[in-house]
Amino acid sequence: MQNNRYDRGWEKLKEIDGEAGEKIIESLKEVAPEFGKFIIEFPFGDIYSRSGLDLKSREIATVAALTALGHALPQLKVHVHGALNVGCSRKEVIEIIIQMAVYAGFPAALNAIFATKEVFDERDKNGLDK
Amino acid sequence: MQNNRYDRGWEKLKEIDGEAGEKIIESLKEVAPEFGKFIIEFPFGDIYSRSGLDLKSREIATVAALTALGHALPQLKVHVHGALNVGCSRKEVIEIIIQMAVYAGFPAALNAIFATKEVFDERDKNGLDK
Amino acid sequence: MQNNRYDRGWEKLKEIDGEAGEKIIESLKEVAPEFGKFIIEFPFGDIYSRSGLDLKSREIATVAALTALGHALPQLKVHVHGALNVGCSRKEVIEIIIQMAVYAGFPAALNAIFATKEVFDERDKNGLDK
Amino acid sequence: MQNNRYDRGWEKLKEIDGEAGEKIIESLKEVAPEFGKFIIEFPFGDIYSRSGLDLKSREIATVAALTALGHALPQLKVHVHGALNVGCSRKEVIEIIIQMAVYAGFPAALNAIFATKEVFDERDKNGLDK
Amino acid sequence: MQNNRYDRGWEKLKEIDGEAGEKIIESLKEVAPEFGKFIIEFPFGDIYSRSGLDLKSREIATVAALTALGHALPQLKVHVHGALNVGCSRKEVIEIIIQMAVYAGFPAALNAIFATKEVFDERDKNGLDK
Amino acid sequence: MQNNRYDRGWEKLKEIDGEAGEKIIESLKEVAPEFGKFIIEFPFGDIYSRSGLDLKSREIATVAALTALGHALPQLKVHVHGALNVGCSRKEVIEIIIQMAVYAGFPAALNAIFATKEVFDERDKNGLDK
Numbered sequence: 001m002q003n004n005r006y007d008r009g010w011e012k013l014k015e016i017d018g019e020a021g022e023k024i025i026e027s028l029k030e031v032a033p034e035f036g037k038f039i040i041e042f043p044f045g046d047i048y049s050r051s052g053l054d055l056k057s058r059e060i061a062t063v064a065a066l067t068a069l070g071h072a073l074p075q076l077k078v079h080v081h082g083a084l085n086v087g088c089s090r091k092e093v094i095e096i097i098i099q100m101a102v103y104a105g106f107p108a109a110l111n112a113i114f115a116t117k118e119v120f121d122e123r124d125k126n127g128l129d130k
Numbered sequence: 131m132q133n134n135r136y137d138r139g140w141e142k143l144k145e146i147d148g149e150a151g152e153k154i155i156e157s158l159k160e161v162a163p164e165f166g167k168f169i170i171e172f173p174f175g176d177i178y179s180r181s182g183l184d185l186k187s188r189e190i191a192t193v194a195a196l197t198a199l200g201h202a203l204p205q206l207k208v209h210v211h212g213a214l215n216v217g218c219s220r221k222e223v224i225e226i227i228i229q230m231a232v233y234a235g236f237p238a239a240l241n242a243i244f245a246t247k248e249v250f251d252e253r254d255k256n257g258l259d260k
Numbered sequence: 261m262q263n264n265r266y267d268r269g270w271e272k273l274k275e276i277d278g279e280a281g282e283k284i285i286e287s288l289k290e291v292a293p294e295f296g297k298f299i300i301e302f303p304f305g306d307i308y309s310r311s312g313l314d315l316k317s318r319e320i321a322t323v324a325a326l327t328a329l330g331h332a333l334p335q336l337k338v339h340v341h342g343a344l345n346v347g348c349s350r351k352e353v354i355e356i357i358i359q360m361a362v363y364a365g366f367p368a369a370l371n372a373i374f375a376t377k378e379v380f381d382e383r384d385k386n387g388l389d390k
Numbered sequence: 391m392q393n394n395r396y397d398r399g400w401e402k403l404k405e406i407d408g409e410a411g412e413k414i415i416e417s418l419k420e421v422a423p424e425f426g427k428f429i430i431e432f433p434f435g436d437i438y439s440r441s442g443l444d445l446k447s448r449e450i451a452t453v454a455a456l457t458a459l460g461h462a463l464p465q466l467k468v469h470v471h472g473a474l475n476v477g478c479s480r481k482e483v484i485e486i487i488i489q490m491a492v493y494a495g496f497p498a499a500l501n502a503i504f505a506t507k508e509v510f511d512e513r514d515k516n517g518l519d520k
Numbered sequence: 521m522q523n524n525r526y527d528r529g530w531e532k533l534k535e536i537d538g539e540a541g542e543k544i545i546e547s548l549k550e551v552a553p554e555f556g557k558f559i560i561e562f563p564f565g566d567i568y569s570r571s572g573l574d575l576k577s578r579e580i581a582t583v584a585a586l587t588a589l590g591h592a593l594p595q596l597k598v599h600v601h602g603a604l605n606v607g608c609s610r611k612e613v614i615e616i617i618i619q620m621a622v623y624a625g626f627p628a629a630l631n632a633i634f635a636t637k638e639v640f641d642e643r644d645k646n647g648l649d650k
Numbered sequence: 651m652q653n654n655r656y657d658r659g660w661e662k663l664k665e666i667d668g669e670a671g672e673k674i675i676e677s678l679k680e681v682a683p684e685f686g687k688f689i690i691e692f693p694f695g696d697i698y699s700r701s702g703l704d705l706k707s708r709e710i711a712t713v714a715a716l717t718a719l720g721h722a723l724p725q726l727k728v729h730v731h732g733a734l735n736v737g738c739s740r741k742e743v744i745e746i747i748i749q750m751a752v753y754a755g756f757p758a759a760l761n762a763i764f765a766t767k768e769v770f771d772e773r774d775k776n777g778l779d780k
Contacts, residue, residue: 024760031767035748039756042302043232050294053225057190061226064191065198065233068495070591071720072233072757095183096191098555102173103195103202105458105493106559107592110544117551154500161507165488169496172562198755200331201460202497228295235718235753236299237332240284247291303752313745320707321714321746325753328625328715330461332753355703356711358425362693363625363715363722365588366429367462370414377421432692433622443615450577451584451616455623458585462623485573486581492563493585493592590721618685626689627722630674637681 006037009045016048016055016082024078059083063096067112068104076112080119084130090120136167139175146178146185146212154208189213193226197242198234206242210249214260220250266297269305276308276315276342284338319343323356327372328364336372340379344390350380396427399435406438406445406472414468449473453486457502458494466502470509474520480510526557529565536568536575536602544598579603583616587632588624596632600639604650610640656687659695666698666705666732674728709733713746717762718754726762730769734780740770 013021028036048058059082066076083093093116101109123130143151158166178188189212196206213223223246231239253260273281288296308318319342326336343353353376361369383390403411418426438448449472456466473483483506491499513520533541548556568578579602586596603613613636621629643650663671678686698708709732716726733743743766751759773780 028763031770032744032748032763035744035751035759035763038302038306038748038751039760042298042306043756046298046302047229047232050225050228052221053229057187057222057226058229060187060190061194061229062233064194065230066757068195068198069234069720069755069757070589071761072755074761075233075757091182092187094552094555095180096187098180098552098558099177099183099188099191100195101495101555101558102177103192103205103495103497104199105491105495105498105589105592106563107493107586107589107595108495109555110559111591111594113548113552113555120551158503161510162484162488162503165484165491165499165503168488168491168562168566169500172558172566173496176558176562196497199460199495199497200329201501202495204501205497224292224295228292228298231295231298231755233755233757235329235332235751235755235758236303237326237329237335237753238755239295240299241331241334243288243292243295250291307749307752310745310748312741313749317707317710317742317746318749320710321749322753324711324714325718325750328718329754330459335753351702352707354422354425355700356707358422358428358700359697359703359708359711360715361425361428361625362697363627363712363725364719365459365462365621365623365625365628366433367456367459367465367623368625369425370429371461371464373418373422373425380421428692428696432688432696436688436692437619437622440615440618442611443619447577447580447612447616448619450580451619452623454581454584455588455620458588459624465623481572482577485570486577488570489567489573489578489581490585492567493582493595494589590719614682614685618682618688621685621688625719625722626693627716627719627725629685630689631721631724633678633682633685640681 005041005045007045008049009040009043012044012048013040016044016059016086017078018081018085020078020081056083056087059086059088060092060096063088063093064100067097067100067108070104070108070111073111073115077115077119080116081123084119084123084128090130135171135175137175138179139170139173142174142178143170146174146189146216147208148211148215150208150211186213186217189216189218190222190226193218193223194230197227197230197238200234200238200241203241203245207245207249210246211253214249214253214258220260265301265305267305268309269300269303272304272308273300276304276319276346277338278341278345280338280341316343316347319346319348320352320356323348323353324360327357327360327368330364330368330371333371333375337375337379340376341383344379344383344388350390395431395435397435398439399430399433402434402438403430406434406449406476407468408471408475410468410471446473446477449476449478450482450486453478453483454490457487457490457498460494460498460501463501463505467505467509470506471513474509474513474518480520525561525565527565528569529560529563532564532568533560536564536579536606537598538601538605540598540601576603576607579606579608580612580616583608583613584620587617587620587628590624590628590631593631593635597635597639600636601643604639604643604648610650655691655695657695658699659690659693662694662698663690666694666709666736667728668731668735670728670731706733706737709736709738710742710746713738713743714750717747717750717758720754720758720761723761723765727765727769730766731773734769734773734778740780 025036062079063083066072097112155166192209193213196202227242285296322339323343326332357372415426452469456462487502545556582599583603586592617632675686712729713733716722747762
């Protein structure tokens with residue numbers, strides 16, 4: 001059954017975060033490969049694979065939380081890709097982050113905006129239309 | 131124009147948070163009435179009134195962020211009401227919070243689940259079907 | 261294999277946190293039973309069951325982190341039980357928390373001390389000698 | 391010399407926080423008396439005793455930080471007493487906290503306002519004119 | 521009236537943060553111009569423009585909070601400029617940050633000290649005498 | 651007696667953090683030398699010098715807390731050196747950090763893993779066998 005979690009998680013990670021997600025797992029291979037396995041199995045194999053909330057809504061929640069936390073900008077960038085990949089528009093991503101100024105303060109929102117701009121620029125460079 | 135922000139914010143606050151939101155403004159009247167005015171004008175008059183993201187998505191983002199912050203359980207309870215008032219199901223609220231275990235840790239998610247249960251119980255007592 | 265994770269996790273949760281841990285799982289049954297299952301499977305079935313770090317060291321790490329986070333006092337209380345159950349002395353628990361004043365500030369350490377005192381008092385009442 | 395730090399700190403703690411501060415040291419006597427000693431010596435004997443910033447400014451900084459942290463409401467209440475004791479007006483305390491909505495979000499500011507109201511009510515009951 | 525908030529905020533932002541503040545608004549123009557407008561209107565037009573607390577005290581509060589938050593070093597640097605611009609000495613800024621070791625831990629204070637040193641160096645290079 | 655705290659702290663800092671710790675004190679000399687003195691005296695002279703918890707356990711607690719805080723990666727790197735210097739294996743350090751995914755979320759753990767990898771690489775380059 002564990003293989004199911006891993007396989008399901010791996011597919012889900014690729015569906016949501018794409019190349020940006022795969023790179024994280026790759027970068028863990030040398031120093032903590034088992035942590036890469038846990039990322040695939042628990043967040044992606046267990047959580048994002050659940051029914052009860054659609055993927056776009058899940059990414060809205062994740063972008064909001066990663067903005068509010070303040071210390072998670074690398075992960076925010078991966079999930080801005082994720083949000084756009086599963087159906088959010090760029091405008092919607094920006095709206096979520098602006099709203100976080102209310103709950104986590106303007107600095108957290110501001111840092112998230114600039115990290116998001118890097119993702120948009122990268123996607124422009126790669127010819128992605130959103 | 132400021133009156134517009136206030137009036138628009140007040141309507142939006144009542145639409146989203148209902149009685150739970152009005153009580154907060156009321157409770158500020160004695161100690162910091164101008165802070166109540168700012169809550170109406172900025173988060174509700176300026177942010178939640180924006181187009182570009184539907185209200186249900188905005189509440190998903192807020193429930194996620196308030197869970198992740200960890201110190202905002204009273205506000206989380208108000209916005210669990212809010213999420214249910216604008217179209218989330220109870221199941222969706224629970225899914226958002228469970229997902230936060232991934233980003234903010236199990237304690238933040240666990241405390242949020244118990245706060246949410248209190249909201250569900252209160253709504254049951256008041257005969258609300260969701 | 262998933263059953264293995266669940267069974268192993270359940271045994272580990274009982275070994276570490278004892279009755280305090282079981283109560284949490286019980287309290288989730290009505291509102292979010294699947295979250296209880298995740299708690300058993302991931303933190304306890306996957307993480308605490310790993311070799312590479314002894315249980316006492318794991319509880320030292322957890323008491324430190326729950327103190328530093330600041331918003332996790334209910335979970336800290338469970339893991340003060342846990343630390344004492346797997347071999348820490350009361351003095352060691354207090355030392356860990358005092359040390360956190362350096363990294364997370366005096367308020368976080370102070371709140372953790374008072375939460376810990378409640379656990380010690382409860383254990384005194386139950387006739388536990390440590 | 392350590393006695394100097396302790397004596398100087400104890401005088402400073404009484405000057406700033408008054409009875410509210412003394413109670414904290416008292417409450418630590420049973421569970422972690424050495425932590426009470428550290429509180430007297432380091433924050434009060436070393437830091438608040440320094441020249442270079444007047445006491446009122448130091449309390450403004452502390453009220454701001456304890457509001458922003460979110461998990462430090464018991465300590466905030468002690469330092470609202472402190473701020474008023476060393477020269478802040480109630481209005482100034484409220485202004486500091488409202489300003490924190492900008493940097494730490496509205497929930498942190500809101501929770502701090504309500505904690506501060508409790509301090510004001512207590513001081514009214516004790517016949518303090520500010 | 522909204523124009524009043526914007527104009528008043530823009531003047532206040534320039535008075536406090538100077539060029540460092542204007543650059544932030546400028547950098548938002550492409551990705552989220554409306555967020556730049558909110559920064560001008562709410563923190564600067566609404567909050568810093570209030571009477572009841574002098575500007576120097578407001579900057580003391582902000583430097584303290586941005587240090588304590590830990591994730592707001594870019595904003596801290598802008599407000600170290602701000603604090604110096606409205607009347608704080610360099611020594612006072614350092615004192616505020618050292619004091620934060622008590623409330624938010626030594627790492628937050630240490631990172632803030634190094635960020636502040638960059639601001640001091642920049643101001644030295646620009647021939648500012650404080 | 652204060653000299654005792656300073657001397658004892660300086661020896662303890664060198665024992666635990668080695669060159670990485672000395673560099674921090676050095677880097678404070680120009681901007682805030684008294685803060686360097688406080689770091690030596692309080693965390694190292696007062697806390698790490700206490701009996702009641704062995705140094706390896708203290709470093710386990712510190713690595714856990716610095717990971718969980720999220721904003722303390724430079725200090726985490728110093729204390730990964732520290733943990734290895736006083737008896738932790740690399741594997742144990744990685745285990746502590748992985749465990750933090752449970753309490754502080756996957757992003758905090760992930761950022762800590764990558765910071766730790768830099769320390770391991772540096773130690774490899776310096777020919778340290780652990």
